[in-house]
Amino acid sequence: MPACLGEGMSNAQIAGRLHLSEATVQGHGSRVLDKLGCADRTQAGLLARDAGLG
Incomplete structure (x- = not known):
């Protein structure tokens, strides 16, 4: 998921890529932050990009 953030993906885009609901992505995203x-x-x-994840 941090790599998806590094790519600037929206919750909907991340949900589609990872086959999750948007609510699940939002919850995980909050915990990642x-x-x-x-x-x-x-x-x-930016942190993910600087770490080479995006």
């Missing part, structure tokens, strides 16, 4: 200490998806995406 918390664990990474990121304020928003943009910050997480």
Whole structure:
């Protein structure tokens, strides 16, 4: 999922790629942001990109 954030994908796009519901993606996304200490998806995406994931 962090790689998907690094690609700038929306919740709907991530859900389609991973065969999950948008609600599941949103829940996981919130937990990813918390664990990474990121304020928003943009910050997480930049972090993923800098780590070579996106």
